[in-house]
Amino acid sequence: MDDLLQPLTEGNRRALSRAITLIESTRRDHRARAVDLLSQLPDRQALRIGLSGTPGVGKSTFIEAFGTMLTEQGLRVAVLAVDPSSARSGGSILGDKTRMEHLSRNPMAFIRPSPSNTELGGVARRTRETVRLCEAAGYDVVLIETVGVGQSETLVAEMSDLFVLLLAPAGGDELQGVKRGIMEMADLILVNKADGDLLGTARRTVADYAGALRLLRKRLQDPEGFPKALPVSAVEEIGLDTAWAEMTTLADWRRDHGHFDANRAAQARHWFMAELRAGLLARLDWPDARARLADLGDAVARGDAAPGQAAADMLDYLRSTQVTKPD
Amino acid sequence: MDDLLQPLTEGNRRALSRAITLIESTRRDHRARAVDLLSQLPDRQALRIGLSGTPGVGKSTFIEAFGTMLTEQGLRVAVLAVDPSSARSGGSILGDKTRMEHLSRNPMAFIRPSPSNTELGGVARRTRETVRLCEAAGYDVVLIETVGVGQSETLVAEMSDLFVLLLAPAGGDELQGVKRGIMEMADLILVNKADGDLLGTARRTVADYAGALRLLRKRLQDPEGFPKALPVSAVEEIGLDTAWAEMTTLADWRRDHGHFDANRAAQARHWFMAELRAGLLARLDWPDARARLADLGDAVARGDAAPGQAAADMLDYLRSTQVTKPD
Structure with a gap:
């Protein structure tokens, strides 16, 4: 052990x-x-909540307020990040713990920034495994946050039980900025900043998104009324309890109807295959393979070898050489 | 030999x-x-022309007329197809030779339908290798045609020296139906059916596409004035000579400026890596691997094995077993 x-x-x-x-x-x-x-x-289970929001939507403030509320209800909360920009740049200047000052000092909460200097596939594997560690450590809720760009939302959705989209109040035209594929992944859309001058706009935005969600194909794993759009204010701490109630309602319904476990099983299969493919391809990154790959690639580019012949040569080489990766 | x-x-x-x-x-x-x-x-070279057009645009009629014109100029013409639907369904009911009745009986022309019952990656490899065979057999022009859906256009562009988009006359709004990524691959846009009642619409469509092409970023491998939009009529055989003149002008310029060979070298590298990756992953399809994969996948889905552990087990197994594929 x-x-x-x-x-x-x-x-x-x-x-x-x-x-x-x-x-x-x-x-x-x-x-x-x-x-x-x-x-x-x-084999402990937390509720895994994927959370995506574009920069400026108030995601850190939301997590700070939402996470604190959960801890006040006696729940232990872990916050993990999947950040494609940190995957590129080696981490943000403003650390995650600075972004969530109170939550980071809360003994009931645990915040872990995105691993830096890793490509997105690597970040995905580590985050997924970190979720498992947090569950084993007794956390009740694991929030996996990401910024709303590119593939990271899909990766997060593929490791979450629920997927929440945090959006800003916006005019009708701007709704189109949310891609259909992202909308289809969402279980709950929260329109933040539903306070002060923006309250009216936020309410209209909620209605717009609610309308857009109704146009999507009904999903098997949803009870009546889901996916749903709601207004929240992270700053004023309004609507957070309602949002949590909706999340637990949905999760409980899915547990009762077998969708919760089925989804986790499908996700586990998906990650198994993803890791396996990555593992097979990783052989090309070993030092011996890289050198040979470069030579063969040059020969192919010069026209001295056909792509298929060079690929067959490389595969033969890989099959005939050491099977243990050097340290 | x-x-x-x-x-x-x-x-x-x-x-x-x-x-x-x-x-x-x-x-x-x-x-x-x-x-x-x-x-x-x-090491013989043909001019490899990728040609994409949505169903109904008159692609077969165009190839028939364009190919016949080229043979009348003493050029030998091969026509290959990359057809994602045949990859799924196992071939179209109406064969390619029926679609191009005259060209198929022309001794200067050679028509080969898309290989059927193969996934798109396999079709790509075979078509690319067939292009090489046609070059070795002395063909001067190889037309690689595809329907304008999904990934097949990218595949065809990645094995062509020139990429031509055949489009129908359309109202301004419909221009948006052509994806930006496809526009960016095009060297030449030909608006077909520029005859009879549609002549005016076709001319306006040419102007619209010409305007859209001017908005794209200038590419290093293009002389002044390219990419270009032109009207043609396959049925009336109008504009085909001009289209061919533009294609040769562009190809000659690229040859003179080193882009032609550089492009082929980059394509060869690309296909080498694609084949290599496919070859590594193909190991998972061998009968022994499939059986083990199914067992491990089930264990992962049941929660009896972690995805990472199962992937590591599978990789160990693959590395420790026979290196020769059974027939």
């Missing part, structure tokens, strides 16, 4: 942090230990 | 057909022979 396992399952935050660092390591012995640790985790 | 090589390079159509059938075979010994044959081909 791994040394980290017992303190981790007892909710020790230091053990959780160390386990996540282990998972994020690319060292081969670390990876082997991480895979081992993950297979020993107890 | 392969028996097919000499008759093939002498332009023997039966040898060409047999070589293509060899390339399309999935039998392992056939594949080995195909790879071998491809590496022995002489």
Whole structure:
């Protein structure tokens, strides 16, 4: 049994942090230990909530307020980030803990920034495994947040039980800025900043999104009335309890109807295949493969080798060489 | 030396057909022979023209008229198809030879339908290799046609020297139906049916597309004035000579400026990597792998194995087992 396992399952935050660092390591012995640790985790479940919102929508303020409210109800909350920009740049200047000042000091909460300097596929795997660690550490709710750009929303939706879209009040025309594919993933649309001067606009925006959601094809895994759009104000802490009530209603309904477990099973299969494909392709990144790949690529570009012949040569080489990755 | 090589390079159509059938075979010994044959081909170049057009635009009529014109100029013309629907359904009811009745009986022309019952990646490889066979057989122009849906246009553009979009006369609003990404791939837009009642509409459509093309970012591999939009009438055989003149002008300019060869080199590298990746992933389709994959997938779905652990197990298994594919 791994040394980290017992303190981790007892909710020790230091053990959780160390386990996540282990998972994020690319060292081969670390990876082997991480895979081992993950297979020993107890079967605890948190509610995994994916949360996407474009910059400026007030996502940090929302998580701060929403997370604090949950902890006041006695729930332990973990916040994880999938940040494609940190995957590129090596982390944001303003850290996640600065963005969520109160929550980060709350003993009932745990905040972990997006692993930096990793491509999005790597971030996805680590976040998914970190979710499992947080569940094993006894967290009741895991919020997985991402910015509303590119593929990261799909990745987050594929590791969440519920997917929530946090949007700003907007005129009717701007609704089209939300891609249909993203709308189709959403279980709940929260229109933030429903306060002060923006209250009227926010209410109209909610009505617009509610109308747009009604036009989408009814999904098997939804009870009557879902997906839903609601107004919230993170700053004024308005509507957060209603939003939480809707989330638990939906999650409970899905549990009762078998969709919750079926969804997790399908997600697990998906990640298994994704990791397997990535693992097969990773062989091309080993030093010996890279050198040979470069030579063959040059030969192909010069016209000295046909692409199919070069690919067959490379595959033969890979099959005939060492099967253990060098450290 | 392969028996097919000499008759093939002498332009023997039966040898060409047999070589293509060899390339399309999935039998392992056939594949080995195909790879071998491809590496022995002489270094002849045809002009590879990708041609995309939505159903109803008159693509067959255009190819029939355009191809016949080229043969009348003493050029040998091969027509290949990349048809995603045939990839799904196993071939169209109306064969390609029926669609192009005159060209199919023209001794200067060679028409080969899309391989059927193959996924698009497989169609791409076979078509690309068939292009090489046609070049070796002495064809001067290879037309690679596809319908304007999904990924097939990108695949065709990635194996062509020039990419031509054949469009119907349309009102201004309908221009938006052509995706920006497709517009950006086009070297030449031909608006067909510029005859009779539609002549005025076709001319306006040409002007609209010309305007849209001017808004695109200038590409390094284009001389002044390209990409270009032109009216043609396949039925009346109007504008086909002008279209051909523009294609040769562009191809010559690119040859003179080094873009032609650079583009082919980049394409060869691209196909090498695509084949290599497909080859690595193909290991998962071998019978032994499928069985194990199904078991592990079920264990993951039941929650009995973590996705990462199952992926690691599968990779270990693949690395430790036979390296030769069973027939």
